Amino acid sequence: MTKTIHILLLLLLSVAIPATAQIKVQAYTDTNGITIGDHVTLTISAENPGNGFVLFPAPDEIAHGNIEVIAQTQDTTMDDNGKVLKINQHSTITSFTEGVDTIGPLVVRVQTGNDTAMETLWTEPLLLAVNTVEVDTNQAIKDIEDVMRIPLTFKEILPWLLLALALAAICVGVWFLVKYLRKRKNNVTEPAKPAIPPDTLALEQLEQLRVEGLWKQGRVKDYHTNLTDILRQYLYNQYDIDATEMTSDQITDACAETPDISAEQNDNLRQILQTADLVKFAKAEPQPWEHDRSMSLSVDFVSNTADATKQRLLQMQQKQQEKTE
Numbered sequence: 001m002t003k004t005i006h007i008l009l010l011l012l013l014s015v016a017i018p019a020t021a022q023i024k025v026q027a028y029t030d031t032n033g034i035t036i037g038d039h040v041t042l043t044i045s046a047e048n049p050g051n052g053f054v055l056f057p058a059p060d061e062i063a064h065g066n067i068e069v070i071a072q073t074q075d076t077t078m079d080d081n082g083k084v085l086k087i088n089q090h091s092t093i094t095s096f097t098e099g100v101d102t103i104g105p106l107v108v109r110v111q112t113g114n115d116t117a118m119e120t121l122w123t124e125p126l127l128l129a130v131n132t133v134e135v136d137t138n139q140a141i142k143d144i145e146d147v148m149r150i151p152l153t154f155k156e157i158l159p160w161l162l163l164a165l166a167l168a169a170i171c172v173g174v175w176f177l178v179k180y181l182r183k184r185k186n187n188v189t190e191p192a193k194p195a196i197p198p199d200t201l202a203l204e205q206l207e208q209l210r211v212e213g214l215w216k217q218g219r220v221k222d223y224h225t226n227l228t229d230i231l232r233q234y235l236y237n238q239y240d241i242d243a244t245e246m247t248s249d250q251i252t253d254a255c256a257e258t259p260d261i262s263a264e265q266n267d268n269l270r271q272i273l274q275t276a277d278l279v280k281f282a283k284a285e286p287q288p289w290e291h292d293r294s295m296s297l298s299v300d301f302v303s304n305t306a307d308a309t310k311q312r313l314l315q316m317q318q319k320q321q322e323k324t325e
Contacts, residue, residue, distance in 0.1 A: 033131065037096055049086075072091045074277070098131065107120055108122075206302070225276065227272070229244075230298070
């Protein structure tokens, strides 16, 4: 009987161990003490994720207290068979307040295998000491030295003369160019935004991309590039967000300030863009369900944000009519 109980306990423990037990998440900085305004790199590593999807903390999740996030990058280490051994996120952070700041614990979400649920892992908290510049108060206060004026020589003036001549030549060239373009203005028409609603256009393009099935043909990078290009163009047409010229983080930051885009939809957009970035820049190979998930999240993003915009405009019209009545 005792042996049977031990066997049952071992079976229960093996079932209770999550799929992400093999994945190790850690956070560290290249130094634990800086002077006010100096930069320090915070690295968050996910070891042995296989080909799973890893969602690292966004800048606003790291920037707590006096910590400010300046930039973020990612890199991936892979073996000869294309298996991901480690994914790193590097965040450049700083602080302008003296004291000791706590970084974390930070949340890293991991999705492995065919399971669509995200496993949540936590990093250990870190401490960062921020020091001021030491001033020797025992030294006497000295006056600022007067500026010494030295006569200019022709050799020093010559570069400025050449620069002035170059600027004059540029101004003349610009004047002739403007005059030439004005003559052709009547023959040039500016490109207009699409006549059909932006959400209708985006949904049609997404359906066409789904039917083409580029990732099934081995064209994984083309599939995710076209998918994100459709969303970038939709954001420009619908909300005048110049997403085609922005990075993924800049896009989600701009969307966070748009009332019609909820936090949930912005998080879905971040997942789509991060998956595409891993494919384009880290040469990751997502699982088949990840391709379908990116398409499904894209359709939901366009539909839900467009509905929110239409609802807001309808409410504005109703309020306007009530005022006129």
